[in-house]
Amino acid sequence: MADFRIWSDEFAANGHLSKNHEFDQQAFGVNGENLSPALQWDGVPADAKSLALTVYDPDAPTGSGFWHWVVVNIPVETRSLPQNAGKADGSLLPAGALQLHNDYGSIGFGGAAPPRGDKPHRYIFRIHALTAEHLPLDITVTNAVARFMTHLNEIDSATYTGLYQLK
Template sequence: MPAPLPHEHLPSVPALVVESDDIQDGERLNDLHVFNDWGMKGGNQSPHLRWSGAPAETRSYAVTCYDPDAPTGSGFWHWVLFDIPASVTELPAGAGTGPEFKVLPAEAVHARNDYGTKEYGGAAPPPGAPHRYVFTVHALGVDKLGVDSDASPAVVGFNITANTLARGHVVPTYST
């Protein structure tokens, strides 16, 4: 039985619609979105994301990518981005990595992922069964989350959960 998705144990909130030109529920990630290290030869590029249906009181967003199937006992955080202004409802492909950071609003903050970097880190599962990559957009009721970029994904996640008004996700897979 697969591990539960991270939102399955959280308080229920209204759903956002999350769409992408690059990824789809249950479909295999393109190599563009795979890590480029640890024996992987991907593009390490974050996918395009677009969302709608946020409550009127939304004051900011957070975007996360989590692998609940990683053999760590605690999953693996691939992307933790927060303090995205409420006026932003779309991120282009590559917004989470390298020189494309320039497309992010100045207020947006990357926290460390489980690779130890402050950016999107692509899929890199060990050989075997497919892993799920849960790309979640969280509509938040605060302008600023109140944590800095050195916070762990768990601390950022705690603060996201405490301030979430709505959330939605898209869950592609990847295996080697």
Template sequence: MSVPEQKNHQPTYIDDRFPGPDPYGPLTDLPTFTVTSEDFTDGGRLAEGQLGGHDISPQLSWSGAPEGTETYAMTCYDPDAPTGAGYWHWAVFNIPASVTSLVAGAGDDELVGLPEGAVALRGDSDRRGFYGAEPPAGHGPHRYIYAVHAVPRRLDIPDRSTPTILGFNLNFNASARALLWGWAEN
């Protein structure tokens, strides 16, 4: 595998159109790798299927994680939600290192598209499945940041934990982080 590059660049999701902060700015600076989607481009508008009411998790693929990766964690977060704490749309961890993609719809409410061993946490919608983008009408555009973390071990986090607890653990345990984002507006 290739050696990941350091994250010493301005993230593409920093844009004056969006009111929220850089949620990854204050976290541990980690090497990067590549994450892509067949359903949207980095910085592009999200497809209708990824919007609230449809709630189809996008296809995601990743490559170039560091050697020694044992598991991956994947999250979707809206830092622009008018909450003071953002909004977690999806959080899955302990995805085996042999898995480097998730098909569209893997985050349905039954979670049948997730690989064996993966753990999905309840997001802010109180669902373990993916909750699509649904910014409040008139609030302006919101970013939806998909983060895939490479982790050199399985994480021992209770399945009743919040995505915030997962994020805290990833900050101290992940060896690399890949980001892909899209936006939506109502």
């Protein structure tokens, strides 16, 4: 079996995300389309029972980074998500998958919005293979609790990083 890996055809590894992956919020000074990129993965460990997906910006000036997307309970047989799977209504996610609040305070994917003039920020897309078939979480849970449960049940993970900068 191949190594566990994740990728997107929308941007190269360590390449730049596009304007359509930018957040759309005047308060943050951005007006992108807030579309989550299409993602694919393979090499899921044979003993995995479900998957989770996180998107994290460790460069955000918060002292603890910024969580842009947290999805749990992705069926283990899933091997891709289409563009905009992170829209708030979750209609493009596989049945059973649960999106939680991102650090913007909204449900689903929150696009890139680094401070204007800052160095390029890293957006780390991580697919997690889990021992649990279903994490016992609901929409009221914070993404920190979901990430705790994800790490507690993790067998392996794979990452793919994109960059974004506002000049």
